[in-house]
Amino acid sequence: MKLKELASHLGLSQTTVSRALNGYPEVNEETRQRVMEAARRHDYRPNASARRLATGRAGAIGIVLPTDRNMLLDPHYIEFQAGLGERLLRDEIDIVLSPTKGSDELATYRRMALGGRVDAVILSSPTVVDERVGLLTELGLPFVLHGRTESHIPHAWLDIDNEGAFHHATKHLLDLGHRRIGLINGETRHTFARDRENGFRRALNAHGLAVDEAFVANGLMTDEIGYRITARFLAERPRPTALLVSSMMMSLGAFRAIRAAGLELGRDVSMIAHDDVFPFLNPDVMVPTMSTTRSSIRAAGKRVGELLMELLVEGRAPETIHELWPVELVVRGSTGPAPRD
Amino acid sequence: MKLKELASHLGLSQTTVSRALNGYPEVNEETRQRVMEAARRHDYRPNASARRLATGRAGAIGIVLPTDRNMLLDPHYIEFQAGLGERLLRDEIDIVLSPTKGSDELATYRRMALGGRVDAVILSSPTVVDERVGLLTELGLPFVLHGRTESHIPHAWLDIDNEGAFHHATKHLLDLGHRRIGLINGETRHTFARDRENGFRRALNAHGLAVDEAFVANGLMTDEIGYRITARFLAERPRPTALLVSSMMMSLGAFRAIRAAGLELGRDVSMIAHDDVFPFLNPDVMVPTMSTTRSSIRAAGKRVGELLMELLVEGRAPETIHELWPVELVVRGSTGPAPRD
DNA sequence: CTGTTAGCGCTTTCAC
DNA sequence: GTGAAAGCGCTAACAG
Numbered sequence: 001m002k003l004k005e006l007a008s009h010l011g012l013s014q015t016t017v018s019r020a021l022n023g024y025p026e027v028n029e030e031t032r033q034r035v036m037e038a039a040r041r042h043d044y045r046p047n048a049s050a051r052r053l054a055t056g057r058a059g060a061i062g063i064v065l066p067t068d069r070n071m072l073l074d075p076h077y078i079e080f081q082a083g084l085g086e087r088l089l090r091d092e093i094d095i096v097l098s099p100t101k102g103s104d105e106l107a108t109y110r111r112m113a114l115g116g117r118v119d120a121v122i123l124s125s126p127t128v129v130d131e132r133v134g135l136l137t138e139l140g141l142p143f144v145l146h147g148r149t150e151s152h153i154p155h156a157w158l159d160i161d162n163e164g165a166f167h168h169a170t171k172h173l174l175d176l177g178h179r180r181i182g183l184i185n186g187e188t189r190h191t192f193a194r195d196r197e198n199g200f201r202r203a204l205n206a207h208g209l210a211v212d213e214a215f216v217a218n219g220l221m222t223d224e225i226g227y228r229i230t231a232r233f234l235a236e237r238p239r240p241t242a243l244l245v246s247s248m249m250m251s252l253g254a255f256r257a258i259r260a261a262g263l264e265l266g267r268d269v270s271m272i273a274h275d276d277v278f279p280f281l282n283p284d285v286m287v288p289t290m291s292t293t294r295s296s297i298r299a300a301g302k303r304v305g306e307l308l309m310e311l312l313v314e315g316r317a318p319e320t321i322h323e324l325w326p327v328e329l330v331v332r333g334s335t336g337p338a339p340r341d
Numbered sequence: 342m343k344l345k346e347l348a349s350h351l352g353l354s355q356t357t358v359s360r361a362l363n364g365y366p367e368v369n370e371e372t373r374q375r376v377m378e379a380a381r382r383h384d385y386r387p388n389a390s391a392r393r394l395a396t397g398r399a400g401a402i403g404i405v406l407p408t409d410r411n412m413l414l415d416p417h418y419i420e421f422q423a424g425l426g427e428r429l430l431r432d433e434i435d436i437v438l439s440p441t442k443g444s445d446e447l448a449t450y451r452r453m454a455l456g457g458r459v460d461a462v463i464l465s466s467p468t469v470v471d472e473r474v475g476l477l478t479e480l481g482l483p484f485v486l487h488g489r490t491e492s493h494i495p496h497a498w499l500d501i502d503n504e505g506a507f508h509h510a511t512k513h514l515l516d517l518g519h520r521r522i523g524l525i526n527g528e529t530r531h532t533f534a535r536d537r538e539n540g541f542r543r544a545l546n547a548h549g550l551a552v553d554e555a556f557v558a559n560g561l562m563t564d565e566i567g568y569r570i571t572a573r574f575l576a577e578r579p580r581p582t583a584l585l586v587s588s589m590m591m592s593l594g595a596f597r598a599i600r601a602a603g604l605e606l607g608r609d610v611s612m613i614a615h616d617d618v619f620p621f622l623n624p625d626v627m628v629p630t631m632s633t634t635r636s637s638i639r640a641a642g643k644r645v646g647e648l649l650m651e652l653l654v655e656g657r658a659p660e661t662i663h664e665l666w667p668v669e670l671v672v673r674g675s676t677g678p679a680p681r682d
Numbered sequence: 683c684t685g686t687t688a689g690c691g692c693t694t695t696c697a698c
Numbered sequence: 699g700t701g702a703a704a705g706c707g708c709t710a711a712c713a714g
Contacts, residue, residue, distance in 0.1 A: 002691060013701045018693060028699055045455035049393035050691035053706045058390070060437070065426050078419040085406050085440025094458065095438040096401070099426025114386030116707095117435065222621040227628075249621050252593065256628050259600075280563040280590050287568075287601050343707060354685045359709060369683055391707035394690045457691095686713075691706105698701080 001042045010038055060094040061308055062118035064109060066102045076276055076297055083301025106135055113139040120308055127189045144307050148191050154319035158304055162192045165293040165327035166199035166244060169272045172329060173242045174207050177338035182215040182233045182240040184250055200244060215240050226253025234261045241338045242270040248281050270335040288333030295327045342383045351379055401435040402649055403459035405450060407443050417617055417638055424642025447476055454480040461649055468530045485648050489532050495660035499645055503533045506634040506668035507540035510613045514583045515548050518679035523556040523574045523581040525591055541585060556581050567594025575602045582679045583611040589622050611676040629674030636668045
């Protein structure tokens with residue numbers, strides 16, 4: 001069923017039917033009812049491409065999906081998508097995933113912009129210096145950055161307070177008497193990792209403590225890397241009495257390394273991990289329960305969807321969109337007072 | 342830059358330029374070079390909507406994304422997407438995610454089909470009786486099912502041999518002398534869970550053993566549920582000496598429950614878990630290493646992309662596409678001989 | 683080998 | 699309040 005057929009069916013013009021369906025005010029209320037009713041009965045759906053071509057709006061937002069390693073081989077991504085989808089659903093906006101090999105990423109954004117397939121894009125996992133912001137601005141494709149990057153170009157972003165979170169967590173460990181604290185972090189080129197490290201260092205410095213560089217490590221946020229780094233830390237003498245870990249996934253590996261070293265989590269070694277709140281990994285049911293800095297990545301996705309709509313529909317200026325979310329510290333069983341030496 | 346401009350720039354008609362760009366054979370090779378070169382120089386990209394409207398092809402395939410809990414907001418999903426993307430990338434095919442609330446799922450498929458936004462869709466996590474197959478067939482929207490469902494309607498599917506995998510795993514445990522084996526499975530409405538249970542039962546029966554229903558459990562495939570079910574199993578007397586677990590995520594919880602019960606994995610209790618091969622969860626680096634039935638969900642995604650293209654481009658008949666992948670049993674440290682009673 | 687001419691299905695002036 | 703007509707940017711017969 002296409003508009004033309006529907007119109008002739010009703011003995012009306014395409015124009016009127018289109019107007020009725022799209023809620024234009026100048027349509028007779030009775031006519032509108034008839035049109036609506038007929039549309040429903042015939043299960044009429046406007047053709048997306050035709051509508052887009054006519055309006056210039058794509059009704060979709062884009063995400064570039066790097067198919068190779070390490071970018072988003074983690075569950076963070078899908079949680080974010082779920083949140084985003086939750087919001088976009090309301091306006092029947094689709095998410096277009098454009099697969100890309102890591103090296104062609106910028107070219108893919110270019111293709112998205114020029115192809116008119118999307119109205120805006122979302123940028124995730126920014127690095128400290130991120131070329132994408134400049135490119136998209138130049139291309140005139142609206143976007144919201146999830147995270148932050150250093151750039152003089154005004155743009156919309158939403159981030160969590162990584163610096164504050166790890167500062168708080170470190171301070172908590174210091175208050176418990178820990179003096180040798182290890183940091184197991186994501187890759188340094190990512191802004192969030194740098195921010196967390198800054199928070200960590202600031203807390204130690206404020207306490208008059210030097211950072212022991214042997215206890216600062218970065219890597220992919222996997223179970224395996226968590227295990228390896230922790231094993232290395234625990235082999236040092238003296239070893240750290242507490243760990244700050246950038247992801248729950250890494251904390252799983254860290255936990256195993258602690259056990260493998262014959263130590264007990266929450267007594268011999270304390271741990272605080274960052275929790276993005278995955279439905280399948282609940283710090284409350286771990287044994288011992290895991291102390292965390294918590295911020296739902298799904299909620300962030302939802303809010304980013306919201307901001308995108310404000311950008312697109314209400315024409316809100318990107319530079320007015322800067323949201324920094326506070327991060328909660330949840331103290332559970334994996335943290336305890338520093339053991340005596 | 343649009344086609345029209347590019348054409349007048351070159352002193353050619355739109356048609357010729359279009360043909361040159363789309364690789365039609367009847368274009369003079371020299372002309373084609375000129376056109377290509379000009380297109381590159383001006384960074385010309387055909388408008389996706391216009392092309393779609395003209396050709397009727399969308400250049401995208403759809404996935405319905407259930408935004409609420411428990412469907413597949415788990416990492417399985419993103420791995421599959423990555424594999425799919427890897428293949429679709431080659432033909433510049435996009436993936437359109439249509440967010441939906443669980444209950445509106447069928448309506449969303451309908452919308453996708455009628456809206457012409459996608460050329461085909463992918464169906465994941467089928468239930469034993471799955472209405473989607475009938476709906477899509479009726480709507481005439483091509484699809485490939487990842488998994489299997491009971492249906493008399495001919496359709497394309499790719500699945501792993503879940504029955505065989507769990508039969509094999511169970512048999513292996515039996516050969517090691519285990520007699521009380523627990524099954525920790527996904528939700529029974531899903532075909533894969535039913536198939537795994539069937540394989541498990543068949544192996545026990547072939548061995549002349551009755552299935553102890555107290556040792557068969559189903560639930561969401563999360564760490565938490567894995568923990569709970571295992572704790573319950575281990576509280577039974579006599580308790581199981583081996584566990585078959587449907588996901589690595591659940592096995593993490595199972596592992597914790599085993600430790601919490603003061604038992605040792607691989608000695609007091611053996612475990613085989615199904616591994617979808619996530620880059621962030623490596624059975625080889627666990628302690629002890631985890632025995633698994635292994636099949637890469639990412640490889641499946643890639644192959645589904647391939648099949649989709651055959652369906653769409655080469656016009657392959659859906660009913661000729663039935664792939665059942667064998668599953669490898671990888672014996673590692675988490676399995677050992679049954680302990681003496 | 684190239685150009686002319688219709689559309690694809692919808693929205694949107696501009697008249698009435 | 700409704701309709702006629704002109705596109706949106708591209709592809710695809712059909713001629714030549």
